[in-house]
Amino acid sequence: MKAPLAICLVFVGCCTNVVFLELLVKEDPGSGNLITFSQFFFIALEGFIFTSKCGTVKPTIGLKDYTILVFMFFVSSVCNNYAFDFNIPMPLHMIFRAGSLIANMIMGLIILKKRYVFSKYLSVFMISLGIFICTIISGKDVKSTQVIREDSVPTTPWDDFFWWTLGITLLTVALFISARMGIYQEELYARYGKHAREALYYTHLLPLPFFLTLTKNIWDHSVLAVNSDPLALPVIGISMPKTIAYLIGNVLTQYMCISSVYVLTTECASLTVTLVVTLRKFVSLIFSIVYFSNPFTIYHWIGTLFVFTGTIIFTEIVPRIQEGLRTPPKTKKAE
DSSP states (O other), X not given: OHHHHHHHHHHHHHHHHHHHHHHHHHHOTTTHHHHHHHHHHHHHHHHHHHTSTTTTSOOSSOHHHHHHHHHXXXXXXXXXXXXXXXXXXXXXXXXXXXXXXXXXXXHHHHTSOOOOOXXXXXXXXXXXXXXXXXXXXXXXXXXXOSOOOTTOOOOOHHHHHHHHHHHHHHHHHHHHHHHHHHHHHHHHHHHHOOOHHHHHHHHHHTTGGGGGGGHHHHHHHHHHHHXXXXXXXXXXOOXXXXXXXXXXXXXXXXXHHHHHHHHHHHHSOHHHHHHHHHHHHHHHHHHHHHHTTOOOOHHHHHHHHHHHHHHHHHHTHHHHHHHHHSOOOXXXXXX
């Protein structure tokens, strides 16, 4: 029952996490580092108590082997969350991150010297085309995502476009670092075996000192969060700052999401994991567009169709389903 439960928690946790993330970004687009730090700190604290038993359980994978993995995980996480401060809307953010297969293929060609069948190249071309369409269309109508305050200086269209370009650059860097991290993670799993809970704990514990370089930014946005408008919480009957409530919801759902994905990697084949994550992104995208009334033109829909169709082709899920539905030929009993 681990795999079905993990799949359910991936959808519930990750989709809910996107809702809280968008609420946070709408309140404070620059809160990416605060969000990342809060997620890392909570997951590391939970792992310290339940996985390492307060430091009494030694890791199976050496800490030296974790160092490179941790550095890449930290940089990709910070880049992904910090991109919201550079005029990147949520739908474009999700579509862009759906292009992870492109980065994985390029890294496989360069590092592992892999060669792929035609369907793989076709799928990657479709994904690239879809992301290109969405990016170009979004680039024609770039708007500042900054919260307008009384003392703020209005930005020009050129300023908005410049910061949007930096946001796209951050997402691209994160995409390729994540792909390289996946290859390195497979190497560690092949060498030491799969230890999902341990990997989850150490990949969130070891990067914590890196956040010292972001102390001022985290502190400034923590102050903004504490001073945000109060929000009355249903059922509980208490009120707290709106941004703090959203942050707590984001951290808890992120833990549910990422821990379920880690469990899924140990229980299912990589194909199944890729399909589940891709479908989750699609559901999150649709929900974000409908619930938050995000602008989405026909060209965005065409680009999205290319991205997800290409992903389905890459995972070869349709031929596998057809193969599984075929009834095996009946064999005659020997007399």
